[in-house]
Amino acid sequence: MEGRGIGYPVAQLAHVEIYTPKPEETLWFFTELLGMEKLEQRGQSVYLRAYEDYYTYSLKVTERAAPGLGHVAWRTASKEALDECARQLEGTPYGLGWSDGDMGEGPAYRVRTPDGHVMELVWELEYYQAPDGQKSLLRSRPQRRPLRGIPVRRIDHVNLMCKEVGPNKQFFMDHLGFRLREAKIGHGGVEVGAWLSVSPLVHEVACMRDSKGRGNRLHHIAYWYGYPQHIFDVADACPDYGIRIETGPGKHGTTQAYFMYVFEPGGNRVELFGDTGYLIFDPDWKTVVWDVANESDLERSSIWFGGRLPESFYTYGTPDDEAAAPERRQAS
Template sequence: MAPPLGDIAHLGHVELLTPDLDRSLWFFTAILGLTENGRSGGSVHLRTSDDYEHHSLTLTAHSTSGIRRTALRTSSEEALQRRVEELENTGRAGRWVEDEPGIGPLYVTTDPDGHEVALYWRSEWYEAPDDLKPGLKNQSQAKPGHGVGVRRLDHVNFLASDVAANAAFTREVLGARATEQIVLDTGKVAAQWLTFTNKSYDVVYTEDWTGSQGRPP
């Protein structure tokens, strides 16, 4: 049975790996206009200007580049427990962690290709410092006066060795629905766009021509 629509409220945040933390931090802050909101270990937590949570993006020093974790916020504590139960029932049991500031606990699992996916409900409401206080009450912070000024994280595009299997997991276990896809003449699904809400899409799976799984790492 398909899970209830609406158990996943939105794409929460993404952790990116980088072999050059300083240059990546410069790019995301000076060029894209994200705001730093704390550090932990070898990671820097960044915010887009329209996000109400602690961070939208985490940069983590690593030997290679890529997406380590994609976090999805549920619509309630009950919705989180439903998705965890479904993951365990379908053989994709994960683990509970509390390793990110401002959110948690997170239930971390993987999709069929090995990409790390985390589900959570509890979230700290961002309080802007005086220099970033917004002029309007419905804004979380003022838009930075430099760079692109990215407002929010929109979607994530994964490379996958088996698009159909990963898309089916996202639909049948997490509760997404497909909005469009590319089907080759052979009948193979080469790409599929999926959404959890009324957006056009939150997650995309496209075929990895190398045949690799869950890269990187």
């Protein structure tokens, strides 16, 4: 679907802000296990980057009483696209207005999805300049590869738990120019999942039905490795450091990517993406539709090799009423 006369206004996922009630342990997870770089602290927030993120940071971790999503920032295709998006959304139930921008970014226009997830649209983003001693000789790499943990390369996508998939999916398509790449339809024709992108990736955002009916929750954020081996390496380290793996490593039918889901100590679910899955170059892409009322499609779309995702995958999101967020067990 065209982005209302301005082409595709959103170009890519820029960064995500998550909340955590355990900032120190959450930071440990991202810096020591996933090898991310801590940039600086401002108030209750810490800014982090993966070594192949081109902009200054891709993750903002903010201390709050409960885990969850702060906001998702999208870089627009141009300054004009940002202004046009803001103009079209201002005065609608979705427009939240301009903010002066955060660290490393210029003016940002904030919107909220029909469910209430906060999105930020921004054009001006600072590119990361590695300090001396952290520069890479590989000129396409903005920072030397860290030697800590099993370092992730860049942010990949975000998955939002929605009360109803339909209106949220439509919001991304109608207002931000996303295209619907894959969809899961359940019993009675109910939409249970939508995978949307603005680039050849199968998704930069997914909307999944919240089986608890709450909506406006975070299902997960995902970081990318490029090599499935690296999720096996992380999987091997997780038990030693008290990090609970929810499911994986495995291969999704949807997106075809190798995955693993873990809980960071603050309670948010984090996906490690082994490879990219398949890419879409067809400008006239026909949405891949899975009929998950059908047992075979349910299993194959979730885990291509067969089997089911655990029940928690459909019920747990952040924030959560129950203290389902697994405690990090102290490793000796």
